[in-house]
Amino acid sequence: MTKSILLVGVGGQGTILASKLLTIGLMEAGYDVKMSEIHGMSQRGGSVSSQVRYGDKVESPVIEIGGADILVSFEKMEAVRWLKYLKPEGKAVVNDFEIESMPILNGKADYPEGIIEHLEEKANATIVDAVSKAEELGNAKVMNVILLGSLVKSMGLDEIDWERIIRENVKERFIDINIKAIKVGMVLVK
Amino acid sequence: MKKLLTGNEAIARGAYEAGVKYASAYPGTPSTEILENIALYKGDMLAEWAPNEKVALEAAIGGSIAGARTLAAMKHVGVNVAADPLFTFAYTGVNGGMLLITADEPGHHSSQNEQDNRNYAKFAKIAMLEPADSQESKDMVKTALEISEKYDTPVLLRMTTRVCHSKGIVECYDREEVGIKEYVKDIKKYMAIPAHAGHLRVRVEERLKKLEKFSNETELNFFEWNDTKIGIIASGVAFGYAKEVFGSTASYLKLGFTNPLPSDKIKEFASRVDKIYIIEENDPYIEEHLKILGIECHGKDIFPYTGEMTADVIRKSVFGETMPSIAYDETKVVGRPPTLCAGCPHRGFFYELGKKKDVMVSGDIGCYTLGFADPYNAMDLDICMGASISAGHGAQQVFNMRDGSGKRVVSVLGDSTFFHTGINSLLDVVYNGSNTVNVILDNRITGMTGHQENPGSGYTLQGRPTTIVDIEALAKACGVKHIRTIDPNNLKLVKETFDWALDLDEPSVIITRWPCVLKKFSKEDKEEFAGAFTEKCLIDDEKCIGCRKCIKTGCPALSFNKVTRKASINRIHCVGCEVCLQTCPVEAIAKEVK
Structure with a gap:
């Protein structure tokens, strides 16, 4: 049975590193893995997504509408944008964090209110505050690995040796903080 | 050894393993990482950025004539630029094997159009292969180079965005050195002048006949038999999408070698299944061939002409609906268009x-x-x-x-x-x-x-x-x-x-x-540019009159608070370019004192 993980956020939030670590862990755990990303112009502050699929044999690298087992959103409005890709019985892990897009920054639109309530009403959503947790660890950027921790725990993938995978794939000076981050992420969800 | 590679990384690995010596390209999404990854095999392969795609292809052509295995890579529209040398090199043929890699963009994620470059292979009368995933991308580089040398033809390797930018597990091997072939001056082959074009032209038609025989025999085009009520003919990543939807409830003819198309295999498949769906991205390239062969099939009559043929699109076209999904309030989503970065010159x-x-x-x-x-x-x-x-x-x-x-x-x-x-x-x-x-x-x-x-x-x-x-x-x-x-x-x-x-x-x-x-x-x-991007600007709240002149610079580091009627600068994003500072009528913006 193929499982589908959708990671979404805003260009520059570190979804790519999180999905890279995830795919390496899944491959080493013996799964067939496919991952898809869209690069290019969308990187310039646009909406970004990484799609990871794993199982015995994965046919397609792309998650279809209503196909994701879990949606991990690094920014809360992005969770709504991608919600139709989540299975109705799927899980959502949402970072309680706002990044204003250009129409909001220049005053042409307002950042929508009640997003968290909407997500909780529509989906099986767990809201996490990865930014505060990352700041407690001393680097706001590691919120991506905190969210990875919440993701692997939610998907029952916490038995994989993530500590070793981080050690082997992250720059030396960021290893310790990322190991702490993934552990923090794991305890944020049930 | 198994590695998790994108299609583009797999192409580079395939080039390394197959003994490619020289590669040239002009960057363009989604093809760019092909050459960036070939460049990492320093010492084994020479990788160059050319000023444009025509130059890149010509350089790869020269390298092939001189005797090495070479390739040129580009995005789909790049092949338009490179079309001139392509059409004549199709006549002369190669010395060392030569690949032209095109990265097409169904869904034009990062492009100005959605042209289907499979038409180029048919138009230029050259062989074409279409990988469906990373493993095939790597394997097909080697196979394509062998075809190029055996049939004396440049080969078009047609990638698409999802093949280029999706990762999959790839079995990797060591490099096989094939050396550089001897160069022998042969003006009847390489001087494409009117006096020689006649025999070169005839040779191209003879080559197509041989390639069609190959197309019917090769395992690059294979059957997968299941229930025969539905038969799917697919190429590239669309094959994976089709399998996602139909699984073992349909039989498949998966096409990896798509110019010339394998007419005999297609006829055989058609004779054994009740109903045929052609699942391909962009133009009805395979579908039109079936129609020429007089075979009834469903293609663009039910599938969209434009965009990617992902599982949800197939499901909607064939069964009328996608998988169940969550309805949400669209007013909770504001657009997030790409913007010029803070500090963009x-x-x-x-x-x-x-x-x-x-x-x-x-x-x-x-x-x-x-x-x-x-x-x-x-x-x-x-x-x-x-x-x-x-x-x-x-x-x-x-x-x-x-x-x-x-x-x-x-x-x-x-x-x-x-x-x-x-x-x-x-x-x-x-x-x-x-x-x-x-x-x-x-x-x-x-x-x-x-x-x-x-x-x-x-x-x-x-x-x-x-x-x-x-x-x-x-x-x-x-x-x-x-x-x-x-x-x-x-x-x-x-x-x-x-x-x-x-x-x-x-x-x-x-x-x-x-x-x-x-x-x-x-x-x-x-x-x-000593000191560039090392400073920050800040706004003095007391002085800001809320005129929003600075906001009109479109900088993502600037925002306007409708409640306080003040602009502010996000310190994390600001790099001190001073553009906003110059627009302020009351000098409320200043450089931060270090």
Whole structure:
């Protein structure tokens, strides 16, 4: 049975590193893995997504509408944008964090209110505050690995040796903080 | 050894394993990482950025004729640029095996069109392979080179965005050195002149017959038999999408070798299944072949012409609905369009250009294409690489025919785009004498595709320091008499320079010289742009009058609080370019004191 993980956020939030670590862990755990990303112009502050699929044999690298087992959103409005890709019985892990897009920054639109309530009403959503947790660890950027921790725990993938995978794939000076981050992420969800 | 590779990384690995010696490309999404990854095999392969795709293909052709296995890689529209050498190299054939890799964009995620380059293989009468995933991408490089040498043909390897940018597990092997073949002068083969074209032309048709036989025999085109009520014919990543939807409830003919198409295999498949669906992205390329063969099938009658043929699209087309999904309130989502980065050197330029009345701005392909959007609204057209200067020239000639029309054209393109195909356009401007203002936004790198070196940056793809082209001297050599190089962050200077150029009756060139904010500085950059992007600006709340002039610079580091009626700067994003500072009427914005 193929499982589908959708990671979404805003260009520059570190979804790519999180999905890279995830795919390496899944491959080493013996799964067939496919991952898809869209690069290019969308990187310039646009909406970004990484799609990871794993199982015995994965046919397609792309998650279809209503196909994701879990949606991990690094920014809360992005969770709504991608919600139709989540299975109705799927899980959502949402970072309680706002990044204003250009129409909001220049005053042409307002950042929508009640997003968290909407997500909780529509989906099986767990809201996490990865930014505060990352700041407690001393680097706001590691919120991506905190969210990875919440993701692997939610998907029952916490038995994989993530500590070793981080050690082997992250720059030396960021290893310790990322190991702490993934552990923090794991305890944020049930 | 197993590795998790994108299709583009797998192509590079395949080139390494298959003994490719030389590769050339011009960057373009989604093909860029092919050459970037080939470049990592330093010592085994020479990898080069060419100024454009035509040059890249020609260089790979020369390498093949000289005896090495070579390849050229480009995005789909790049093949249009490279079409001239392609069609004649299709006649002469190869010495060392030669691949042209095209990266098509169903869904045009990062492109101006959605053209289906499979048509090029048919048009040029050459062999074509279509990988469906990373493993096939790697394997097909080797197979394609063998086909190229055996049948004496360049081979088109057709990738698509999802194959290029999806990762999959790939079994990797060591490199097999194939050496460099002897070069023997053979003018009847390589001198494509009218006297030789006749026999070369006949040979091409004979080669197609042999390739069709191969297409019917090769395992690149294979059956997968299940229930025979539904038969699916698919190529590329669409095969994976089809399997996602139909699984073992249908039989498949998976096509990996798609020019010429395997007519015998298709007929056999058709004779054994009840109903055929053709699942392919972009044009009805396979479908039309079935129709020529007189085989009934479903294709574009139910599937969309445009976009990707993902599982949900197939499901909707065949069964009328997608999987169940969550309905949500769309008012909870605001658009998130791409923007020029904080500190982008194009910002000050477009901020001033957008204020100019009665100008047409002829644009081009790059990050600066975003100059068309809010809040600048400073671009009228954008056709293809290099077209800004030449389309601008033609427009100016026509505006000048109208009595009393004072409309002026400002043509805008980046440094890499100027080297690509802008130079010949500038020659046209000077030679035929239109009074356009031609702006080269020199941000010292190829920006949008992710920072590739170019003839102006001082380094090659594999990191060797090299000669830096002098844009000002080049423009002068083309015959431009009026040239100014300016700092685009200085708004007063940008405005004055526009006024100067628009006052001239002759063509001018303005070069804005400031590095991309995301560029990793070279030794030369560190000297020339010392201190750039190291400071911050801040807004004094007391002084801010809430006029929003700074917001109109479109900087993502700036925001406006509707409640307090004050603007503020996000310290994390600000790099101190000072563009907003210059727009403030009450001097509320200042550099942070260190």
